Each structure stands twice: as C-alpha cells, then as structure tokens.
Amino acid sequence: MQTPLRLKIGKQPEQGPGQKDVSERGIKKLAVISRRPTSPSEGWLADATFRGLVIACAVSLLVIVALILIQLMRQSAASRGSFGLKFLTTSIWNPVTGKFGAAPFIYGTLVSSFLGLLIAVPLSLGTALFLTELCPPFFRRILGTTVELLAAIPSVIYGLWGLFVLAPVLRLYLEPWLQKSLGWTGLFSGPPLGVGMLAAGIILAIMILPIVASVTREVILAVPRQQREAVLALGATRWEMLRMGVLRNARVGIVGAVILGLGRAIGETMAVTMVIGNSPQISKSLFAPGNTLASVVALEFSEASDDLHLSSLIEVALVLFVITLIVNALARLLVWSVTRGQPSRTLA
Amino acid sequence: MPKPPKTSISLRRRLSNLLALGGITLATAIVVVPLILIIGTVAYHGIAGLNWAFFTNMPKPPGETGGGMANALVGSGMILMIASAIGIPMGIGTGIFLAEYGRNAYGDVVRFTADVLNGVPSIVIGLTAWALVVVAQGHFSAFSGGIALGIMMVPTVSRTTEEVLLMVPQSVREAALGLGIPQWRTTLSVVVRTAMSGIVTGIMLAFARIAGETAPLMFTAFGNQFWNTSFKEPVAAVPLQIYVYAISPFDEWHRLAWTGAFVLILLIAGAMILFRFATSRGVMRETT
Numbered sequence: 001m002q003t004p005l006r007l008k009i010g011k012q013p014e015q016g017p018g019q020k021d022v023s024e025r026g027i028k029k030l031a032v033i034s035r036r037p038t039s040p041s042e043g044w045l046a047d048a049t050f051r052g053l054v055i056a057c058a059v060s061l062l063v064i065v066a067l068i069l070i071q072l073m074r075q076s077a078a079s080r081g082s083f084g085l086k087f088l089t090t091s092i093w094n095p096v097t098g099k100f101g102a103a104p105f106i107y108g109t110l111v112s113s114f115l116g117l118l119i120a121v122p123l124s125l126g127t128a129l130f131l132t133e134l135c136p137p138f139f140r141r142i143l144g145t146t147v148e149l150l151a152a153i154p155s156v157i158y159g160l161w162g163l164f165v166l167a168p169v170l171r172l173y174l175e176p177w178l179q180k181s182l183g184w185t186g187l188f189s190g191p192p193l194g195v196g197m198l199a200a201g202i203i204l205a206i207m208i209l210p211i212v213a214s215v216t217r218e219v220i221l222a223v224p225r226q227q228r229e230a231v232l233a234l235g236a237t238r239w240e241m242l243r244m245g246v247l248r249n250a251r252v253g254i255v256g257a258v259i260l261g262l263g264r265a266i267g268e269t270m271a272v273t274m275v276i277g278n279s280p281q282i283s284k285s286l287f288a289p290g291n292t293l294a295s296v297v298a299l300e301f302s303e304a305s306d307d308l309h310l311s312s313l314i315e316v317a318l319v320l321f322v323i324t325l326i327v328n329a330l331a332r333l334l335v336w337s338v339t340r341g342q343p344s345r346t347l348a
Numbered sequence: 349m350p351k352p353p354k355t356s357i358s359l360r361r362r363l364s365n366l367l368a369l370g371g372i373t374l375a376t377a378i379v380v381v382p383l384i385l386i387i388g389t390v391a392y393h394g395i396a397g398l399n400w401a402f403f404t405n406m407p408k409p410p411g412e413t414g415g416g417m418a419n420a421l422v423g424s425g426m427i428l429m430i431a432s433a434i435g436i437p438m439g440i441g442t443g444i445f446l447a448e449y450g451r452n453a454y455g456d457v458v459r460f461t462a463d464v465l466n467g468v469p470s471i472v473i474g475l476t477a478w479a480l481v482v483v484a485q486g487h488f489s490a491f492s493g494g495i496a497l498g499i500m501m502v503p504t505v506s507r508t509t510e511e512v513l514l515m516v517p518q519s520v521r522e523a524a525l526g527l528g529i530p531q532w533r534t535t536l537s538v539v540v541r542t543a544m545s546g547i548v549t550g551i552m553l554a555f556a557r558i559a560g561e562t563a564p565l566m567f568t569a570f571g572n573q574f575w576n577t578s579f580k581e582p583v584a585a586v587p588l589q590i591y592v593y594a595i596s597p598f599d600e601w602h603r604l605a606w607t608g609a610f611v612l613i614l615l616i617a618g619a620m621i622l623f624r625f626a627t628s629r630g631v632m633r634e635t636t
Contacts, residue, residue, distance in 0.1 A: 046530055046532050046533075047530055047531045047532050049532070050531070050532030050535070050536075051449065051531075051532070053441060054441045054442070054444045054445040054448070054449065055445055055449070056441070057437075057438050057439075057440075057441025057442045057444075057445060057506075058441070058442045058445040058446070058450070058458045060438060061438075061442055061458060061461055061462060061465065061502060061503075061506070062457070062458065062461050064465065064499055064502070065461055065464060065465055065468075067476060067480065068468065068472060068473065068476045071475075071476050071479040071480060072472070072475065072476070072479075074479070075475075075479050075483075122375060123375045123378055123379050124375075124379070125375070126371060126372040126373075126374070126375025126376055126379075127375055127376045127379045129372050130372045130373060130375070130376040131376075134369065134372060134373065143376070143380070146380055146383060147379065147380075147383075149383060150379075150382070150383050152556050152557075152616060152620075153386060153387075153560070153613065154559070154560020154561070154562070154587055154612060154613075154616075155560065155561070155562060155563070156560060156562040156587045156590050156591050156594075156609075157386070157390060157560065157590070157609045157612065157613065158386070159591070159594065160390075160590060160594045160605055160606070160609050161385075161386050161389055161390070163594055163595075164389075164594075164602070165385070165389055206382045206386075209379055213379070235357075237357060237361055237362065237364075237365035238365055238369060239364060239365040239368035239369060240361070240365070242368070243368075260467070263467045264467070266469070267467070267468070267469025267470070267471070267472070268469070269469060269470060269471045269562075269563040270562045270563050270587075270591060274591070274594065274595065294469055294471050294563070297471055297475070298471055298563055298566060301475075301566065301567055302566055302567055302570070314475060314479075317471065317472050317475050320469055320471075320472060321468065321469070321472045324467055324468060324469055324472075325464060325467075325468070327467070328463065328464050328466075328467030328468075329460075329464060331467075332460065332463045332464070
C-alpha cells in the first residue's frame with residue numbers, strides 16, 4: 001500500500017505491522033463511527049483507555065450531583081430530626097432560642113422571584129421578538145451581544161449597584177409615589193426603606209432578563225419559516241403573524257424559558273442578599289425587608305456557631321436545591337420538546 | 349416581507365399592530381437601559397478610585413486611606429487556577445463523551461444532568477464543597493474554593509464542547525479513521541483541534557461566569573485580610589472583598605468596592621478579548 005496522504009495533525013501515528021488492515025478498519029469505522037473496533041487491533045488499548053477517560057468525566061458529573069444531594073442530606077440530619085416537616089411551615093427563625101423554620105425564606109424566595117418574573121418576562125419576550133423578527137440585521141449582532149453582556153456581569157456587582165444606586169432611587173422617588181397612588185392595595189405600605197422585596201424583585205428582573213430572552217429567542221428561531229409565511233399569506237398584519245404564527249407555536253418553549261428564569265431567580269444569592277434587607281419576616285408589603293432561602297444561608301452560615309443552626313441552614317439549602325432541581329428539570333423538558341433535544345446554548 | 353394592501357385592514361387591527369410593534373421595540377430599549385446604567389455607574393465610581401495602590405497595597409483598616417486589593421487579586425488568581433485545572437479537562441472530557449460516544453440514552457442522561465447542574469444555585473455548590481473539603485480538612489482553603497468554582501465550570505464547558513464537536517463534519521472523522529489513525533487520536537488531534545476555537549469560547553463563557561462568583565467562596569476560600577499564597581490557607585478573592593466592602597459602613601471601603609467592581613469587569617472583559625484574539629486564527633468560524 002502507498003504511503004497515505006498526510007493530514008496536518010502534527011505527528012503521524014505509528015504504522016505498525018497492522019498497516020494492511022488500514023482500509024478495512026476504516027470501512028468498519030465508517031459504519032459504526034463511535035463504537036469500539038470489533039476486532040482487537042494495535043490501537044485497541046489506547047482507544048479503550050481514551051473511551052474510559054471520557055466516560056469517567058461524564059460519570060463524575062453524575063457523581064457530583066449525587067454528592068450534592070448526599071452531603072446536604074447528611075449535614076442537615078440534625079435539623080431534619082428535630083423539626084421534621086414542620087420546618088417548612090414554621091415562621092419562627094431564632095438562633096438564640098434554637099427554633100428554626102424556613103417559611104419566611106420560602107415566602108421571600110417565591111415573592112421576590114415572581115416579582116422578578118413579572119417584570120422580566122414581558123421585557124424579555126419583547127426583546128426576543130425584536131431580535132428575531134423586527135431588528136435590522138446590522139443592529140442584531142450588537143444588540144444580541146449587549147443582552148448577553150448583561151449575563152456576564154457578576155452578581156455581586158448587581159448587588160453593589162442595587163445597594164448604592166437602585167435602593168436610594170426607590171426610597172426617594174418610586175416608593176413614595178407607589179405609596180401615594182397604590183397604597184390602598186396594602187402591597188405598598190410601611191416606610192419606604194429602599195432595600196426590601198421590591199428592590200430584590202427589580203434586581204432579579206434585570207439579572208434573569210438575558211437567560212429568558214436568549215432561550216426565548218432560540219425557541220422562536222426553531223419555529224419553521226413556513227408558519228410565518230402561511231399566516232402572512234392569509235393577510236395578517238405583522239403583529240398577527242407574530243401572535244399566531246410565532247408565539248402560538250413557540251408557547252411551550254417560552255414557558256420553558258420563563259421557568260428557566262424562575263430557576264435562576266430562586267437560586268440567585270449575592271445581589272439579593274445585598275438589597276433585600278435581611279429580616280426573617282412575612283409581610284404583605286413589598287417595601288418590607290425580607291430574606292430568601294439563598295440569602296439567609298449566605299448571611300448566617302459563616303457566623304453560625306451551634307450545630308443546630310448550621311444544620312438548619314443546610315436544610316434551607318437542601319430545600320433550595322430540591323426546588324431548583326424540579327424547576328430546572330421542568331424547564332429543560334419544555335425547552336427540549338420544542339428545540340427537539342438539540343444542544344441548547346447554555347448561556348452563563 | 350410582502351405587505352398586504354392597506355385598504356383591507358381595519359383600523360382596529362392596524363392600531364393593535366402598531367401598538368404591539370411599538371411595545372416590542374420599547375421593551376428592547378428598556379432592557380438596554382440597565383446595562384448602560386450599571387456599566388456607567390461602575391466605570392464612573394471605579395475610574396475615580398483607580399490607582400496603583402489598589403493593585404499593590406494590602407487592605408487597610410477603616411479610616412485609613414490608600415488600601416488596595418493586592419492579596420485579593422492574587423487569591424482570585426489562585427482560586428481560578430484550581431477551578432480551571434478541574435473544570436476545563438472535566439468539561440472537555442464530558443463534551444467529547446456527549447458528542448462522540450453519547451448519541452444514545454446514556455448521553456441523554458448526562459446531558460440532562462449537565463443542564464440540571466448548570467441550574468444548581470452557586471451557594472448550594474459552595475455548601476457542598478464546604479461539606480466535602482472544609483469539614484474533612486478542618487479549615488477553609490483556596491483549594492476548596494477552587495473545587496467549588498471548578499464544578500460550576502463543567503456544565504457550560506461540556507455543553508459548548510459537545511455543540512461545536514457536532515459541527516465538525518462527519519467526513520473529517522471518516523477521513524482520519526480511513527487513514528488508519530486510531531479513534532482516540534482522531535478525536536483529539538483532528539476533531540477537537542478543528543473545533544478548538546469553539547471549545548475555547550465555551551471555556552471563556554464558563555470562566556467569565558465563575559470569575560465573579562462570590563457565594564460559593566464565602567465558606568470555602570473564606571477571605572483573608574493578610575497576604576497568602578498557600579493553597580491550604582484561606583485566601584481573599586476580589587468578588588468576596590467587594591461584598592465585604594459594600595456592606596460595610598465606611599465610605600473609603602465603598603470606594604474600594606466600586607474600584608474592585610470596575611477592575612473585575614475589566615478583567616472579565618479582558619479575558620474574553622484575549623481568548624477571542626488567541627483563537628481568532630482557529631480553523632472554524634466563531635460559533636456565537
């Protein structure tokens with residue numbers, strides 16, 4: 001056999017006595033490209049080792065997730081033992097008397113996250129539609145990068161900005177105005193502190209915008225072009241085309257994107273810790289300071305001295321983990337059902 | 349796109365069309381505003397406090413001016429080094445598995461787990477690293493912080509790696525295998541090398557994400573007021589220091605927090621540009 005053509009791959013692999021089999025083996029590989037060669041040849045051991053290595057990497061990913069669950073369960077054993085399921089419904093959190101209940105944090109997490117979604121979803125839906133359907137092509141790249149940049153800003157910097165810029169603006173302008181015009185609802189009562197649920201919700205909204213917008217955009221792009229053309233051909237206006245041809249077809253995926261954003265909001269720690277006011281209470285007013293599952297762990301964990309306090313904080317983290325697990329699994333399934341399991345761009 | 353004749357559309361439909369399109373454009377504008385505001389404020393306050401002392405001095409007690417973040421910069425570097433050493437090989441390995449061996453149910457399980465791990469709150473990962481490493485060793489350390497951040501890199505790196513490996517045409521693999529190159533060599537030297545620029549983009553995304561992470565470091569790397577270059581000791585980190593300074597009541601520390609934030613954004617942006625530049629000679633087009 002002639003010397004084979006050289007690919008530009010640095011060193012040429014050794015051509016041992018097995019050179020005769022080269023073409024034969026190549027053909028076999030064409031059939032089942034990703035399977036181990038059926039007959040042991042000179043590269044067998046190396047192939048098997050490599051295969052073993054990458055499988056080990058993949059398996060360790062599963063091990064990590066399992067370890068997270070096991071460790072959280074183990075370390076929270078003391079708390080689970082002494083409070084049981086009442087841990088989730090008790091609204092007293094008092095390290096001094098050793099009484100711990102996570103209800104205020106579950107409440108705080110839900111309220112701040114939903115507030116964040118309430119603001120972020122319409123805006124990101126609009127952005128995704130603008131980027132895919134309305135935006136002039138030359139502008140698309142810049143705008144897309146801008147939105148993705150929002151995702152690259154560290155959480156602690158959002159917190160810094162929230163604490164020193166957003167909170168004062170809320171305290172001096174937005175909150176007094178809300179109180180005057182909507183105070184009768186009871187949602188906007190109490191002293192305007194700046195920091196509190198409302199601030200946390202707004203910061204969360206800004207932070208989850210990029211992920212919701214980019215996944216929505218991805219889902220919208222997966223809607224076949226013919227759908228749009230068909231609706232337009234029936235004489236629809238552009239908005240009717242978007243509504244009937246695009247949004248209706250993409251709705252499952254959009255719900256997935258929203259839930260994905262919810263998962264982000266629930267787990268967000270630093271920025272929320274810095275602007276939520278940190279107080280374990282349940283209050284109807286959005287001006288009131290609160291705490292979330294993530295923020296109470298961040299705030300108290302390094303200062304907790306007794307074992308029950310530590311254990312309770314870890315149980316809080318366990319609750320957080322289970323909630324995000326369910327939320328993310330749900331979101332992924334929904335998004336996958338639209339993009340047909342193609343690797344979705346996992347944005348930071 | 350062809351426009352339907354105007355006369356056939358009722359006023360109500362035309363108005364709702366106009367309103368909706370206007371709303372969409374307005375929403376986009378509202379999204380861009382906070383970004384400009386945040387970057388603007390950080391740059392405004394950050395540039396004001398930027399000087400050499402910030403990079404060379406140690407933190408000073410409240411009341412004294414001229415403190416810096418030298419130890420935190422070094423600490424962040426150490427933590428990120430460990431994180432990269434763990435996260436990048438594991439991520440690429442998993443990505444290769446998914447693309448080359450994982451076109452089946454096993455692959456789907458791994459893929460799903462990666463997506464789930466991607467959504468696990470960073471503070472939970474930090475707690476796990478605390479339970480696994482800090483509790484076992486009995487002390488906080490740079491090492492444990494690196495492990496927490498390394499774990500966080502894996503999902504992003506692996507999914508991006510998979511994505512770009514799948515973009516390498518099957519014929520390239522076939523050609524290499526047809527020349528008698530063993531499969532592992534084909535994957536590493538031909539397929540991975542072809543997709544290198546895309547893989548690096550993924551690494552860059554993951555790196556940018558963890559470089560600013562604070563929550564997982566609070567009970568792993570813990571922070572340190574003093575100079576430390578030992579991986580076994582607690583170290584300071586820039587994001588951690590920003591947090592501590594921001595919630596403090598001292599004006600001088602607030603200034604340092606802003607400068608720290610500015611430097612952090614610059615470092616992340618710089619790393620991204622550097623990666624881009626280093627990979628611009630790659631064979632493949634950018635995958636973004």
